[in-house]
Amino acid sequence: xxxxxxxxxxxxxxxxxxxxxxxxxxxxxxxxxxxxxxxxxxxxxxxxxxxxxxxxxxxxxxxxxxxxxxxxxxxxxxxxxxxxxxxxxxxxxxxxxxxxxxxxxxxxxxxxxxxxxxxxxxxx
Numbered sequence: 196x197x198x199x200x201x202x203x204x205x206x207x208x209x210x211x212x213x214x215x216x217x218x219x220x221x222x223x224x225x226x227x228x229x230x231x232x233x234x235x236x237x238x239x240x241x242x243x244x245x246x247x248x249x250x251x252x253x254x255x256x257x258x259x260x261x262x263x264x265x266x267x268x269x270x271x272x273x274x275x276x277x278x279x280x281x282x283x284x285x286x287x288x289x290x291x292x293x294x295x296x297x298x299x300x301x302x303x304x305x306x307x308x309x310x311x312x313x314x315x316x317x318x319x
Contacts, residue, residue: 203302209252212276216254226257228293230271236291244286247271250279252296255289264288 200221205212219225229252230237241248250271259267267284 199304199308200302201305202299204298204300208298209272209274209276212272213278216270216272216276220254224256224258225254227252227254227296227299228289229296229298231292231294234291240287240292244280244282246280247282249273253289253293259284 201223202208202221205217205220209217216225220227230250237247251274252272254270254272256267264284269282269284269287269289271279271282273279
């Protein structure tokens with residue numbers, strides 16, 4: 196899947212997002228999700244870490260095993276992709292805080308490749 200971008204509008208939606216984060220998201224090394232600002236967990240989190248009020252999204256690794264979660268680092272970003280704050284897995288958990296990114300569009304090429312990849316996996 197090298198060279199195929201997952202989101203065809205990531206750079207337009209988040210023009211301030213650092214290129215290393217763009218590449219990691221596009222290659223599925225890292226995941227990006229919207230923050231559910233209405234959930235109680237977010238409200239309490241903002242009381243402890245006030246900068247997070249400016250965050251719209253969080254970038255994290257979905258490859259981290261649950262027992263390694265404490266070693267993870269979360270990148271909270273604003274609506275333009277600018278970094279608001281890094282938060283350690285020792286300080287918080289993301290469970291119950293995330294929502295899908297409705298503003299990001301998965302590219303047709305990525306969807307097609309993913310469907311073919313899963314079809315090929317079923318043949319073995």
